[in-house]
Amino acid sequence: MSPAHESTDVLTETSTWTWRLVKERGMGLLFAFTALVSIAAVALICVFLVGGSLPAFSEIGLFAFLTGTDWSPSDVPPTFGILPMIVGSLYITAGAIVVGVPVGLLAAVFLARSCPPRLYRIVKPGVDLLAGIPSVVYGFFGMAAIVPLFDNSMLAASVLLGIMILPTIVALAESALRAVPESYYEGALALGSGHYRAVYSVLLPAARSGVLAAIVLGVGRAIGETMAVIMVAGNQARMPDSIFDGVRTLTANIVLEMGYAADLHRQALIATGVVLLVFILLINLSFSALVRKAR
Amino acid sequence: MNAVTDTAPRATATAPRGMTGPIRQASSAAAPLSPGGGTGESLNARPHGQTREHILRFLTWAGAALAIGALLYIVAFILIRGVPYLKPSLFAWEYTSDNVSLMPALVSTIVLTVLSLVIALPLGVPAAIWLAEYAPRGSRLVSLVRMMSDTLAGIPSIVYGLFGLLFFVGWLGWGFSVLAGAATLAIMILPLTMRSTEEALRAVPDGWREAAFGLGAGRLRTTFRVVLPAAMPGILAGVILAVGRIVGETAALIYTAGTVAQVPGSPMESARTLSVHMYALSSEGLHLGEGYATAVVLLVVVIGINAVSAAIAKRITR
Structure with a gap:
């Protein structure tokens, strides 16, 4: 302890030391304990979702549930097949990638390599801010600006989601491009390449892990998106024939029917959530694998 | 050339x-x-x-x-x-089916945000302190915690909504309530709070810690008197980002906080936030103009919040 405490007698000296040790150790344990909360949260989420959906899986049958094309919860007897929703989620996500990724990558290249600094100072924070626009707001925009063009359809949802994932893809792909060593670019120039050729045939391939990670994160956002999709996709629970058909996603299925569902119907909706969760976990796994590879 | x-x-x-x-x-x-x-x-x-x-x-x-x-x-x-629909009547204290005032939703949004932070921060900040200051290097627990918080960060909000419905609303018997919604959102923002706090703590130079140890301070005192104050702006930026997510959230709230359009009298009552309010207006389809006006308010709030967060974060990096 500090010299000022030298006059205090030995007893209080040791007790303050003990007290201090207890406090240090105790607080350390407390901090460690709070760190366990995230583990507990994941465990609780899994337990409750899987527990709530087990009756549905056993009663309907895993195979029938996943591959059934008919979702008629109010029929007697009801049928629960979520294939139309799985297909709907995958199609809309694929559509969003087709719409969002090329534009997003071009924009990322622009920000990383072609943007005049003065413009960059305005555009970059702007794109970052737009990443925070709530999905309902996107939904309102989609209802009034995209639905009149394409109707309530897979196409409308894909376009809207494609725009929604833009800020994510732009930001991540830009930082992946910036992480490529400058010597790659200089080397390409030295070999006689033009600026854009160097960027697209040297820098972009060199940044591919990071760019791929950006796309995977975009996929994760698109497949988990709920409110904006509900407002523009039409939500018909049947297999779509064309991109102009209305579709229902896994997320939409839960929100639309959870309000009045009971018994097996309710359990089937929770099971829908489990299927969605499994999809997301797979996507996250591939994302972290890509990020690890990019480093 | x-x-x-x-x-x-x-x-x-x-x-x-x-x-x-x-x-x-x-x-x-x-x-x-x-x-x-x-x-x-x-x-x-x-x-x-x-x-x-x-x-x-x-x-x-x-x-x-x-x-x-x-x-x-x-x-x-x-x-x-x-x-054009932003009229004073839109900010009336009472919501009626004729005048779909957004005031109750605005109040509920603030209440729910504060409550979520009150639950999430005491869990997220100490967890980050442990990760950054206490955890032994290369510990398996650290990588497990980090993996789980990354998993949490990727879970879509509707899954949080389902979990909140099953756990807080059903199993704990809280019913559709502000508290159930806030608890659900607290778990949702936990990984964000942990990550930003940890990064802010790690950005504090080790020399400061060593100086504090050299002066005889313990790890606890060093953390609270030296590291935390220095990391405060970064933590704040993360908190503000979390607020932005809470304010924009809809899917996780519909089946946890419910959709009652009045100012809640207690945390155990149901209430709708601005985002849920917008969704309700869109599905009723009668007051779309007011829905857009709500969207303007929401947009201004969210972009404002994110701008403040970005400004704070930028000041740190300088």
Whole structure:
């Protein structure tokens, strides 16, 4: 302890030391304990979702549930097949990638390599801010600006989601491009390449892990998106024939029917959530694998 | 020469003009197949390469314009549709089916945000302190915690909503309530709070900790008196970002906090936030104009929140 405490007698000296040790150790344990909360949260989420959906899986049958094309919860007897929703989620996500990724990558290249600094100072924070626009707001925009063009359809949802994932893809792909060593670019120039050729045939391939990670994160956002999709996709629970058909996603299925569902119907909706969760976990796994590879 | 320098502000900085000329010349002359056969005159006119550069430049600028234009268009669209409906009556204290006031939703949003933070911060900040200051290096627990918080960060909000419905609303018997909604959102923002706090703590130079230890301070005192105050702006930026997520959230709240459109009397009552309010208006379909006005308020709040967070974060990095 500090010299000022030298006059205090030995007893209080040791007790303050003990007290201090207890406090240090105790607080350390407390901090460690709070760190366990995230583990507990994941465990609780899994337990409750899987527990709530087990009756549905056993009663309907895993195979029938996943591959059934008919979702008629109010029929007697009801049928629960979520294939139309799985297909709907995958199609809309694929559509969003087709719409969002090329534009997003071009924009990322622009920000990383072609943007005049003065413009960059305005555009970059702007794109970052737009990443925070709530999905309902996107939904309102989609209802009034995209639905009149394409109707309530897979196409409308894909376009809207494609725009929604833009800020994510732009930001991540830009930082992946910036992480490529400058010597790659200089080397390409030295070999006689033009600026854009160097960027697209040297820098972009060199940044591919990071760019791929950006796309995977975009996929994760698109497949988990709920409110904006509900407002523009039409939500018909049947297999779509064309991109102009209305579709229902896994997320939409839960929100639309959870309000009045009971018994097996309710359990089937929770099971829908489990299927969605499994999809997301797979996507996250591939994302972290890509990020690890990019480093 | 032209193809190299005309479009590349970076090229001028990294590769001096004087350098690129001769090198180009050499490489071009060495390649017998290049148009013009490597004579001096043809170097400035390589039509193939020039055209490709022009096309790529056009595509890049067009892609950027499309992306930024689309995002700006959304903001402009919402403002144009919504601003005319921003009337004083929209801010009346009572919600009625004739006057779909957004005031109760605004109040509920603030209450729910504060409550979520009150639950999430005491869990997230100490967890981050443990990860950054206490945890032994290379500990398995650290990687497990980090993996789980990354998993949490990726779970879509509707799954949080389902979990909240099953656990807080059903199993704990809280019913549709502000508390159930806040608890659900607290778990949702936990990984964000942990991550930003941990990064802020790690950004504090080790020399500060060593100096504090050298003066006789314990780890606890060092953390609370030296590291935490220095990391405060970074933590704050993360908290504000979390607030932005809470304010924009809908799917996780519909089946946890419910959709009652009045100011809640207690945390155990149901209430709707601005986002849920907007969704309710859109599915009723009767007051779309007011829905857009709500969107304007929401947009201003969220973008304002994120701007404040970005400004704080920028001040730290300087």
